[in-house]
Amino acid sequence: MKQINRKQAKFRTSWQLIAIFGGGIAVLFVLSILSLGFGEAEIPAAIVMDGLLSRRDVMEHNLLWDIRMPRTIIGLLSGAALAAAGALLQTITRNPLAASDTLGINAGAYFMVVLGMVAFPAVQQQFPFLLAAAGGLLAALAAYMLSGGKGATPVRLALSGMIVSMVLGAFTSALHIFNSTKTQNLFLWGSGSLIQLNWDGVQFAWPFILALLAGAMFAGRQFDTLELDESTARSLGQRVDLTRAIGLGMSVLMAAIVVSVVGPIGFVGLVAPHLVRLSGIRKHSFLIPASALWGAILITAADTLARMVRSSVGEMPIGAVMAIIGGPWLIWLVLTKVRNISGSGSGQSSMSIGGAALRMRFAPTAISIALILLATIVISLSFGGTRIPLSELLGSVAGASDSSYSVLLNLRLPRTLVAALGGIALAISGVLIQSAVRNPLADASIIGVTAGAGFGAMIVLVALPTLTIVALPFAAMAGGIIAAAFVFFLAWRKSLNPSVLILLGIAVSAIGSAGIQVMIIKASLWNTSAYIWLTGSTYGRSWPQFYTLLIFLLILVPIAYYLARKFDLLAFGDESSIGFGLPIRGTRLAAMILGVLLASAAVASVGTIGFLGLMAPHVVRMMIGHHTRRSIILSGLLGGLLLVLADTIGRTIMAPKEIPSGLIIMLIGAPYFLFLMYRSMQKKG
Structure with missing residues (x-):
């Protein structure tokens, strides 16, 4: 009986390998022919085959x-490298959501390439791969360590990678805004683009990628042992830490090579390995080449699709197409396949980030912050491209002066109040x-509201520019609410599990961000007020925005309180909450709806x-501990103070040129957020 079962298992394995490799090669061949034929000038398949077999002038x-062949080949290489990197990262971290994009490798490599273009153009031109590899490695290490290392749950790893990204x-956006002339050509590349003008990219990438793929396949048995329990692997004589380090290095190098040539492309390393694993293949000597094959298929299919549905203004970036494909895949993965999403233990549900609260007294703290906010608003009105003396300012506010500054003040006052x-x-x-x-x-931003709102606003900015002033707020609000409603709908069967909500939000954010990228590129908006609006700007805000926000706050804040x-x-x-008699799903839904x-x-x-909704509650929690009513009051005051300060700095420090308020908040919030992750990791440790 055992021999029969073994024969049946071998028979199934053989057919699995034939289906994965044989079927994959057949699909890849057909897609490659389609890829070579589609474009601005379509080439019939017969002429494609004739050209491949006997080229003529x-x-x-x-x-x-x-033109077409370099693009297709670089697509095959990129897909293979990203998929193999994803397979290795999932094994190394023992986490099904690990990939070059979820670990922040793509974002790190992209940042270093943009920084090199601005600060080290000679180095960037000669050694783009080294800069990309350095950025990708540092980002991966940061995400992995901040998530808790080997014990990280899928949600914590995904959160850490998203945070690092x-x-x-934030810093990449700053470089784009302040150096728009130098980095304009990088914007399309930053969305992922396989466009090749010659064979240079292929000639650079193929030796590295093939060598790394061969090395990963050769070390397949060592990576197999990482699937075992760590103590078991060590007892078999395996050097687990060394194997992990080698696998991480290979993954980062493969992803960095791809980013340095075609830009950051996400989801390939997440989707392709899972497709292969679903077929039952586990051994890395088969898993890595199979993942590489299906990664090449995914990229080629996405690139062909982008050219097939091209509009009058061009084709979609390959990175955006992969996000539109990969986002639903991540949703399906979270809802059906990922088991240990949030882990166990009290630490997983704690709202603490490590360290004891300062236990400051609430009333004096609230009064102090409110007075500081009021003083900051008044002082903010005097700063900008034109300074207003404080005496003239107070006279204009009191109506006791007919100062020439009154018009200027009428522009700054609503703007400052909107910021607050x-x-x-x-x-x-x-x-x-x-x-x-x-x-x-x-x-x-974690649950998709920000990306949804941005996408809704961009639809108006690009498709209905004549309605921008009137329709923009409503479109942004509708986009954010629709994105959140979609996340809630999907997570309802999971009882709105917090970890499921976060992972679904990440997927929806990726889809929304892809749509934003497409519209920015299509309408060439990377150096316009629309792009600056996406980074958060209080420029030109007037009384209608103030009244709209005031109405929302007057209605929603008392309900939340x-x-x-x-x-x-x-x-x-x-x-514990159910034990207290709390209707969990309804209460969580109410909090989410109010927040959205x-x-x-x-x-x-x-x-x-971004980051403002993260920073203010954390600072308040460190001051007074966890108390929702008091946090609502103190966080609101602190959030208003931070954005008014950002608005003041933004319109003053480089006057008459303005820095978007959201960018200043990002530059402040990014290091602080990393600090929070570090504190959270220490607490978990």
Whole structure:
């Protein structure tokens, strides 16, 4: 009987390998022919085959060999490298959501390439791969260590990678805005582009990628042992840490090579290895080449699709197409395949980030912050491209002076008040969303609201530019609410599990960000007010935005304050909360809805400002501990103060040129956020 079972197992394995490799090669051949044929000038398949077999000096054959072939080959190499890197990273981290993009490798490599273009153009031109590899390695190490290393759960790893990507994205956006002339050509490349003008990219990449793939296949048995329990692997004489280091190095190098040639492309390393693993293949000597094969298929299919659906203004970036393909895949993976999403233990549901609260007295603290906010608003009105003396300012405000500064003041006052109310809304939104998902590292950007709102706004900016002023806030608000509603709908069957909400939000954010990238490139908006709006800007804000925000705050904040006692119970975990008689799903949904509405209203008024909804609640939690009602008041005041300061600095430091407020918040929040992750990791340790 055992011999029969073994024969049946070998028979199944043989057919699996034939299906994966044989079927994959057949599909890849067909897709490659389609890829070579589609473009601005379509080439029939018969001419493609004729050109491949016997090239002649005719236009079609020259186009095929000099333009289309390099693009197709670099696509095959890129897909193979990213997929193999993803397979290795999933094994090394023992985490099904690991890939070059979820670990921040792509973002790190992209940042270093942009930095090299601005600060070290000679080095960037000669050694782009070295800069990309350095950035990718540092980002991967940061994400891996901040997530808790080998014991990281899928949600914590995904969060850490997203955080590192957001931090690096903040600095990359700053480089783009301040050096738009130097980096304009990098914007399309930064969305992932396989366009090749010659064979240089292929000639550079293929030796490295093939050598690394061969090395990974050769070390397949060592990587197999990482699937075992660590103590078992060590007892078999395996040097586990060395194997992990080698695998990480190979993964980073493969991803960095791809980024240095075609830019950051996500989801290939997540989707392709899972497709192969679903077939039952586990041994790395087969898993790595099979993942490489299906990664090449994915990239080639996405690139062909992008050219097939090209519009009058060109084709979609390959990175955006892969996000549109990979986002639904991640959603399906989270809902059906990922088991140990959040781990266990009290630490997983704690709202603490390590360290004891300062236990500051609430009333004096609230009064102090409110007075500082009021003073900052008044002082902010005097700063900008034209300074207003404080005496003239106070006279204009009091109506006792007919100063020539009154017109200027009427422009600055609503702008400053919008900044204050926007900061209040974002900070309170952060308090509510963190309570709902029971994770101190969450805010509106994590659950897809920010990307959805940005996508809604971009639709108006690109498709209906004549309606921009009137329709922009409503479109942004609608986009944020629709994105959040979609996440809630998908997570409902999982009882709105906090970790499921976060992972689904990451997937929806990726899809929304892909749509934003496409529209920016299509409409050439990378050096316009629309792109600056996406980074968060209070420029040109007027009384209508102020009144809109005020109405939302007057309606939603009292409701949140009334329900805050129930939201407090969510921090104890689902079992404890149910024991207290709390309806978990309804309470969590109420907190999320209030947080989403506040965030959507803020984004509609001041653009997509990140990190503010993370920073303010954390600072307050360190001051007074976990107390939702008090956190709503203090976080709101602190959020308003931070955004008013950012607005003042942005319009003063480089006057008359303005720095977007959201960019200043990012540059402040990014290091602080890394500090929070470090504290959280220390607490877990």
